[in-house]
Amino acid sequence: MLEPVMFTGGLYKHDLVVELVEDLGGYILQRNLTQTEIILLILVPSEDLAVLQALAKELRGELVRAPLAGTEVAVVTPTLAIHHLPHTACDIAEYLRRHGSKTNMLGLARGVGREIAQINEYETALINEHDAAVFIFGNFQECIKKKESLYRNISVPVVVTGGPEIEAKELPYAFEYVPAIGRVAHRARKATEIGTLDRIVESVGRALDKTRSSIAKDPLTTSPPRVMDSVREQVPDVQFSYSPLPIALNLTGVRVKLPYSAFKDAVKAVTFDEGVKLGEIATIKPSRMKDYILVRILSASETGFVF
Amino acid sequence: MDPMEVFKIEVTGQEEFGAKKYRELIMDILQDLGLIRSIGRLYVYVDIHKPFFAVYGLLRSGIPPLTVKDVGDVLRVAGGYQVKINDEEHMADLLRALWERYGRERVEQPARDIVIIASDTSPSELMVADLEAEFLQDLTDALVRVAPEGFRNRRNIMTKDSFFFIAAEESLTPVMVSEIKGKIREMENA
Structure with a gap:
């Protein structure tokens, strides 16, 4: 089993970490370079974690577990206006990122109000491309209950956050409800506020675990990190993508950030060592996000094999 | 509280x-x-x-309107009045008000915080901002x-x-x- 970890350390000799991970059969998911510091999101076989820990210690780096690594979470606010941003939404998104998740912030076009709140088909489909969603609501329980219509049709687990305490049975369509973080006009800095952010991360972690366990019942033909590695090798144009993360990982596939019409055939033609083509074991379709390519790996029950 | x-x-x-x-x-x-x-x-x-x-x-x-004497010290100098700015926050408003009243050619700013106005009338009561x-x-x-x-x-x-x-x-x-x-x-x- 692959263990998701985050390495933070100096730029000097960080290539030793990269080489070790590759030798161990792990994957580098993301590489963030900030002047002389580097942050690597890594998947490493759990039995070899001690070797990586020893190297990190030798390089005076820090290696922490990143439970959300390799997942994409949507942080949804009713709009992108000053009422919801920057404090609550950015704090939650940033906190999820620190735990390894790839976070996208999404403001609905008409999500405001109590009676008039709406979500459209495009927004729903875009949220469904993620592995989980966090909906950020306000301070009045009446409104939070009423706004259930916004996430009722979303098929990924939805963690709802808001101010007041509300019993779980009153929000049947939410995966979990995390109270004590409604609309606020200051940054989260008190211990209680940071504690609430921790609870959101735990809740998202549980939501992802639920998805992982349902995938385990009918495993994917191959793992998304392996697809990511092969696409990176065989579609070299991906390294010229302006996006900070040219291939985003999901639990069930990847999103390749290249124009769909120009590169779909190249992505389909990606071949694995076993001789199988990506187009045979995955559906390649246009993503709702810009003009990207969405790769969804088929499960073993559909292809009849796992490699 | x-x-x-x-x-x-x-x-x-x-x-x-x-x-x-x-x-x-x-x-x-x-x-x-x-x-x-x-x-x-x-x-x-x-x-x-x-x-x-x-x-x-x-x-x-x-709140009373802000005048020139509130943002700086007004002094009579040879050939006009000098304003030594204490509060730079309203500098842009001050210059705009002075230009409007006296015209650009009569308002000179030799240093960042000094404005000299070539006029015989004192600008101290001139409104800078409402x-x-x-x-x-x-x-x-x-x-x-x-x-x-x-x-x-x-x-x-x-x-x-x-x-x-x-x-x-x-x-x-x-x-x-x-x-x-x-x-x-x-x-x-x-």
Whole structure:
């Protein structure tokens, strides 16, 4: 089993970490370079974690577990206006990122109000491309209950956050409800506020675990990190993508950030060592996000094999 | 402790948490915009079932307009007057006011904080900025920020010493406005 970890350390000799991970059969998911510091999101076989820990210690780096690594979470606010941003939404998104998740912030076009709140088909489909969603609501329980219509049709687990305490049975369509973080006009800095952010991360972690366990019942033909590695090798144009993360990982596939019409055939033609083509074991379709390519790996029950 | 003399907030239904949080939120926003000291009393009434959001506030005594002598020291010098700027925040407003009154050719700025005006009349009483108008503008901005976002039917009545702001999802009717006014009056007298 692959263990998701985050390495933070100096730029000097960080290539030793990269080489070790590759030798161990792990994957580098993301590489963030900030002047002389580097942050690597890594998947490493759990039995070899001690070797990586020893190297990190030798390089005076820090290696922490990143439970959300390799997942994409949507942080949804009713709009992108000053009422919801920057404090609550950015704090939650940033906190999820620190735990390894790839976070996208999404403001609905008409999500405001109590009676008039709406979500459209495009927004729903875009949220469904993620592995989980966090909906950020306000301070009045009446409104939070009423706004259930916004996430009722979303098929990924939805963690709802808001101010007041509300019993779980009153929000049947939410995966979990995390109270004590409604609309606020200051940054989260008190211990209680940071504690609430921790609870959101735990809740998202549980939501992802639920998805992982349902995938385990009918495993994917191959793992998304392996697809990511092969696409990176065989579609070299991906390294010229302006996006900070040219291939985003999901639990069930990847999103390749290249124009769909120009590169779909190249992505389909990606071949694995076993001789199988990506187009045979995955559906390649246009993503709702810009003009990207969405790769969804088929499960073993559909292809009849796992490699 | 609240810097205001009175700050009451009332929300219908079982929304004690919402009322408490909105109190914090209003304080945060008023503090951010530097308005809190100019408001004496504040009454907030929210009906989440209708739904609408109303704020009634009484302002502290009016703010006098900012003049040249408030932003710097005015000295008589050979050939005119010199203004030594102490408060650079209003520099742009000051220059604009001086240019308008004396013309650009008679206003000279030899150093960052020195302005020399070639004129026989003292500029000390010249108005640099109408702080009251700025304050009312900031107050409207604050009220729009405080009100829940979807409440886009708004009415804002501002007088010299008070303001009354209503925001609702549905169209505002005279009946609704008078009902809200009655509620606020009850809160005032309670």
